[in-house]
Structure formats: C-alpha cells, structure tokens
Amino acid sequence: MSDVDAQFAQAHEDVQKLPERPGNLTLLRLYALYKQATLGDVHGDKPGFTDIVGKYKYEAWGALKGTSQDAAKQQYAELVETLKSGAAA
Secondary structure, three states: OOHHHHHHHHHHHHHOOOOOOOOHHHHHHHHHHHHHHHHOOOOOOOOOOOOHHHHHHHHHHHOOOOOOHHHHHHHHHHHHHHHHHOOOO
C-alpha cells in the first residue's frame, strides 16, 4: 500500500469519528472526492430532477472529472485533516 493509499484509508476512518457533522457543502465535497478516489471519473446516468440529492452528488463528482485517483485521495485526506483540526466546517 502506497503512502497516499495509507493516508486515504486513515482519513476514511477518521472522517467517521469527527466530533461534529460537517456542513452539507463539505459533505458533498467529501463524497465527490471519495467517489473520484475509489471509482475514477463519474459514470452512469445523471439522476432526474426529482432526485435532488442524487443530482447534486452526481454534479459534484462530475466536477472532478480528469482528477487522478491519487490526487483525489490526497485532497480527501487533506480535507479530513482540516476538519479534524476544526479549520473547516
């Protein structure tokens, strides 16, 4: 396991133990980075207008198109670190 993979795995564990729930935009960013890191570029059909949450998730993930999986893992780990330190909400 590479260093980036280890940081990502630790961040994924840490995010579930945060003392406070992050805001919706931060949660959306975490979701998108996680999907990009684990599955790569967005795929599948975009949810319809009746699935608002699914639509936002799809669009957030789609915004990361072209980002390498390692870069997404690194960004995810960095975001979790800022959440742990209380610097972001």
